[in-house]
Amino acid sequence: MTRAEPRLDRVRVRSQAETHPGFFWLSLEYPPDYPDVLPGQYLNLRAGGPTEPLFRRPFGVVEFRREPQAAVVELYYGVVGSGTAAMARWRAGDAVDCLGPLGTPYTVDPERPAVLVAGGRGAAPLLYLNRLLRDAGRGDVRFAFGARSAGMLFGLDRLDASRLLVATEDGSAGYRGTIVEALDRERDWWKDTGVLYACGPERFLAAIAALAETRGWGCQVSLEGVYACGLGLCRGCAVPLRNESRFLMQCTEGPVVDARRIDWSRMPE
Numbered sequence: 001m002t003r004a005e006p007r008l009d010r011v012r013v014r015s016q017a018e019t020h021p022g023f024f025w026l027s028l029e030y031p032p033d034y035p036d037v038l039p040g041q042y043l044n045l046r047a048g049g050p051t052e053p054l055f056r057r058p059f060g061v062v063e064f065r066r067e068p069q070a071a072v073v074e075l076y077y078g079v080v081g082s083g084t085a086a087m088a089r090w091r092a093g094d095a096v097d098c099l100g101p102l103g104t105p106y107t108v109d110p111e112r113p114a115v116l117v118a119g120g121r122g123a124a125p126l127l128y129l130n131r132l133l134r135d136a137g138r139g140d141v142r143f144a145f146g147a148r149s150a151g152m153l154f155g156l157d158r159l160d161a162s163r164l165l166v167a168t169e170d171g172s173a174g175y176r177g178t179i180v181e182a183l184d185r186e187r188d189w190w191k192d193t194g195v196l197y198a199c200g201p202e203r204f205l206a207a208i209a210a211l212a213e214t215r216g217w218g219c220q221v222s223l224e225g226v227y228a229c230g231l232g233l234c235r236g237c238a239v240p241l242r243n244e245s246r247f248l249m250q251c252t253e254g255p256v257v258d259a260r261r262i263d264w265s266r267m268p269e
Helices: 082-087 120-135 179-185 202-215
Strands: 007-020 023-030 042-045 057-067 070-078 095-102 114-119 141-147 164-168 195-199 218-222 238-240 247-249 256-258
Touching: 007 070, 023 095, 057 082, 057 120, 070 082, 070 120, 114 120, 114 179, 114 202, 120 141, 120 195, 141 179, 164 179, 179 202, 195 202, 202 218
Parallel strands: 114 141, 114 195, 141 164, 195 218
Antiparallel strands: 007 023, 007 095, 023 070, 042 057, 042 095, 057 070, 218 256, 238 247
16 A cells, blocks of 8 residues: 545545444545555545534544445544534535545554554554554554543454453553553563554653653654644644754644654643
8 A cells, every 4th residue: 555645525424323422433435446545644524514614624544445336434533622523413425525645654664563552532543554464464463552431442342352451541441540551561561672653642642652762662653633734734733853943744744753753842732
């Protein structure tokens, strides 16, 4: 799969289900010639009418597959504002305006063990990456999944339980606490030097980056910015870099970035 140029399409809602209060699993049908979407890339969807909400909303992809008459994309999102609230009202057959695929995907090192680390909704691109790595015969892939409660562990049924570490803040599943705390405690679970591939809130990613650095692991993070344009024009998603005077634009140079490049101390709260 190679990175394709973005394009504008009208796509159709195939199905939508609420998996936990305020969290939705959305399936969209794209034209059969739609370019491959890579794990870590995102789609910019117009959530309402032409002007309200004004900006598109970016979403990482849970699954991308081809059928004889359509390309199918699965997304997972939570209702956090007016745009996602409008999306929660979508029903099968509704038309959706989409710009994509956009952004830089994960770059997997074939020679080093992989640990995929998801924080909440950050599971979306990692579930897709996990499936592709499994299909490629990679047997050295582990998945660490943290959420506030068991009901928010979307996609758990898609993972190999023998290579899975789970943490919930309320203790309803797995380790009681955060997945960062669980990884720090269960160091034998990921003892061989490899690469962490992470997605989640920025504070979570900063903690994962610090943990990886202390253990000498590589670390790629998928940042969760709000990309108003998706093309690097509005400069609303600038990220400070270590030892560089310029800023990185998440929407085009990310969302996946080598964690060592980011100056986490200067990231906005």
